Amino acid sequence: MHIAEGFLPPAHAVAWGVASAPFVVHGARSLTREVREHPESTLLLGAAGAFTFVLSALKLPSVTGSCSHPTGTGLGAILFRPPIMAVLGTIVLLFQALLLAHGGLTTLGANVFSMAIVGPWAGYGAYRLLRRFGAPLMAGVFAGAFVADLSTYCVTSVQLALAFPDPSSGFLGALGKFGSIFAVTQIPLAISEGLLTVLVMRLLVQSSKGDLTRLGVFLSGKRNRTESEAAAR
Amino acid sequence: MKRNTKINALLLALVAALAVLPLALGLGDDKEEPFTGSDGQAETAITELEPDYEPWFSPLYEPPSGEIESALFALQAALGAGVLAYYFGLRRGRRQGEQRATQARQAEERTDSGADESATGRV
Incomplete structure (x- = not known):
């Protein structure tokens, strides 16, 4: 992408x-607030960032x-909500x-928009929707990671089709072309990412029950986060 | 193997299978260059759609060879994997430490109460 x-x-x-800029600025604010109010979550934040680091290098x-x-x-979006992933994703993209x-500096805005903004939000949306309808945690996690991954590449296809419409068939023709390069290739990889995210979430459930409870991961989606935080206290 | 470990191993095996199958089935054989990156293919598609397009900016730093580039990618993955391993190792160690501390405390309470009983028995 x-x-x-x-x-x-x-x-x-x-x-x-x-x-992209407002999302990243807003994300940076949420990140500093999270670290200030819950210093104990810094480690888990690092782990979520590290997960993105590994997966985007593979x-x-x-x-x-x-x-x-x-x-x-997807993992970080589910754990810490999408704004924080806007920052972590931008860091990864800058490194690369x-x-x-x-990627590149002139295309950073576009790449941040697909990977660090739309991906996390779409994945988080899919996760919350499934949880709201009572899906088990791991089903929601799989769907969240799958959607975050695939939607990122769909956005990239749209971005390129907007910039380089096909001379004869226009935007849609170019979208088909870029979509077949990115989105189709991505489907099995999105499944892999879903499985890996489920694996890491399973390990987290074993090792970090306290953090996950505070972040509201175990509650089904009927309450919003502030309520779930209050419930966890 | 515990049931939990089995499921985790199964998940890893599935990911590995998804990565190996396209190679084993030779799904890239019909291409001139099999298994190139989709990012590069997009660049080719751009030059097909707009042959006159010239990239107007070039990277500030470019790895001088494929080897250096793969080294940097490996570094990226290693950094991430290192932090993840640190996190899970630390969590596991803390949990074990807590368990041991509780066990030690319980053992202490047991000997304490035993001592009390023997003390009252003596009086």
Whole structure:
């Protein structure tokens, strides 16, 4: 999903940067608040960030005969809500843009928008929806991670199709082209990411019951987070 | 193996199978270059759609070779895996420490109460 450096026209690059900035600023505020109010969650925050670090470095083969990588943003979005993932995802993307020439500074806004904003929000939405209808925790976690991963790549396809519409078939033609490169390749990888996220969540349930209870992970989605926090106290 | 461990192993096996199957089934064989990155394919698609497009900015730093690039990717994965392992190791250690402390306290209470009984018995 990394749009390479310089591969978005300047107007698009600026527009995606402007669209992403408020989410990242808001996320940075939520992150500092979380760390200030719950210093004990710093470790788990680090673990969630580390999960994204590992998964976005793993390039895996897919059924389309090409390779791509998961994003790892679903886990953190489920644990800490999406705004915090906007920051953690941006850190990962910056690391890759600066050291690996993977993605880029001019395309950072667009890449942040797909991987660190839409992915976490879509995944979190899927997770909450399933939980609200009484789905078991792990079913929600799988769906959350799957949707976060796949939606990221769908957004990338849209971004590229907007910037490079097909000369004959226009935006939709280009969307089909980029979608077949990104989204189809991503389906099995999104399943892998779902399974890995379930694995990590299972380990967390064993090792960090206290933190998960405070974050409201065990409550089904009928209450909002402040209520669940109050209940946990 | 405990049931929990079995499920975890099964999850890992499924992920491994999903990664290996495309290779084992030779799903990339019909391509000129099998299993290239989708990001690179998107770049090719862009140049097909707009042959005149020139990237207007180039990376500030580019790994000089594929080897250096893979080293940096491995570093990224290793950093992440290291932090995750630290987290789970620390949690496990703390839990064991707590268990031991409770056990020690219970054992102490038992000997204390035993001593009390023998003391009252003597009086």
